[in-house]
Amino acid sequence: MTMHDDQVDVTTEIVAALIREQFPQWSGKAIRLVSSTGTVHAIFRIGNDLSARFPLRLADAAEVLTVLEREAQASAELARVSRFPAPEPVALGKPGAGYPMPWSVQTWLPGTVASDADPSGSDAFAEDLAAFIASLRDADTRGRRFSGENRGGVLADHDAWMAQCFEESEGLLDVPRLRRMWSRFRELPRAGADVMSHGDLIPGNVLVTGDRLSGVLDTGGFGPADPSLDLVGAWHLLRSGPRDVFRRTLACDDPEWERGKAWAFEQAMGLVWYYVESNPTMSSLGRRTLDRILESTE
Template sequence: MKMHANQLTVTAQTVRTLVDQQFPQWRDLPVRGITAQGTVNAVFRMGDKLAARLPLEAAAVETTRRRLEAEAEAARELAGRTRCPTPEPVALGAPGAGYPLPWAVQTWLPGTVADDEDPGESVAFARDLADFIGDVRAIGARGRTFSGTGRGGDLRAHDGWMETCFGHSTHLLDVPRLRRMWATLRDLPRGAAEDVMSHSDLIPGNVLVSGGRLAGILDVGGFGPADPSLDLVGAWHLLETGPRRVLRERLGCDEPEWQRGKAWAFVQSMGLVWYYVDSNPAMCRTGRRTLARLLADAPL
């Protein structure tokens, strides 16, 4: 089942043809799909060290190219700046072989996505994740501030999206209780904290695990300035109570920052449940589990 109404069909044969036509130096590398598919890109391995990422949703060619170029620039800025590896951009492909959009090649990172190797009870993983968040924050925004309509700016700007989510979730979740929770979360004060650099999407599908430790972070194209609490969504998406407490202590989060991290996790999770309920069970489960953790936490 397709995840998006305008979703493109991408096969390994299509990728094989694109590679052969546009990057003949990689003609001998085997191309194979992977089990863990993203929601934004179809991902294919190219040999042992490369990955092809092809946008899944139909869009204008130039808009897509600019987005991929911006994502590559973000990945280049982040590369080598944290204690765990992140993908590095390698090449940008063009439309062809029946595929209508630009596409990207980046380095492949070993490890198992957290959807398949749950690190939730690992204190060592919690420390690793805290160190990654701290490393990203330390890079420095150089005067840059959050822009756009996604997560990381004003919580109340998401009221319309929350109404959409509540409307689609009446048969899936305890919407009256969640509405009450959002009424409190949306008004949490930001304070005087300036924007810091953030990964911005620390969900299980973007986190690699090996032996209960953090092995790598994927999908780094959203790296940019945001509310300092934004990356705390990872505490709720990935950790159970004890390790979550360890992460908070290691980062030194005060109560306002911690609560806003809960708010951003709430915004993201409400959309995951209903949107992916049939098309991507793993993402739906992530949303449900995170909301359950938020509801089980001590009252605000």
């Protein structure tokens, strides 16, 4: 089952043809589809040191190119400031071989995604995650402000989306209780200027070796946002004990901590119903995050 109504099919044969046509220097490398719970890109390994990312949802090619160029700049910037390894942009591909949009090539990072090697009980991982976020917060925004896209601005701007989530979640979740929770979250006051943020710290975007953070993926959203945005990682990735370690390491006060919880809540609500059939792992992630948030308020 596809995840999106406008999803584009990408096969190993298509990727091989694109590489032969556009990057013949890599044509002798093995091409393998990467099993992933990701919802935005199909990812293929090219040999041992590269990966190709193909947008899954059909869009205007020129608009996709603009997005990929922006993401490449953001990924390169994050890689320069991060205390942990992150993919670096290598090239941008063009439409062809039956694939209608531009695509990107990055360096490949070793490690196991946190959705497969659960580090949620590790205090050391919690400290690593906090150190990663701190390194991003220390980066210069160069006067940039939140773009207005996706999460990271005003919580109440997501009211329409949340209304849809509550409607779609009838029969799946305790919607009345969750509505009451959102009514409180949406009014939480903002404190502090924008800081540089990863923007999507979910298990599929975090690499683990042993019980330590070994790398961070999907870095194209790196940019200025609410300082509490990256605190979603505390709820997506950590159990209560390590979560406390994470909070102490970052020295989060109550307003910032609650806003981070609110951003995690907003994201999790959408994951549960949207992917309930097409991507059960993502749907389960949403449920687990909501459970952690509910438990923390009891």
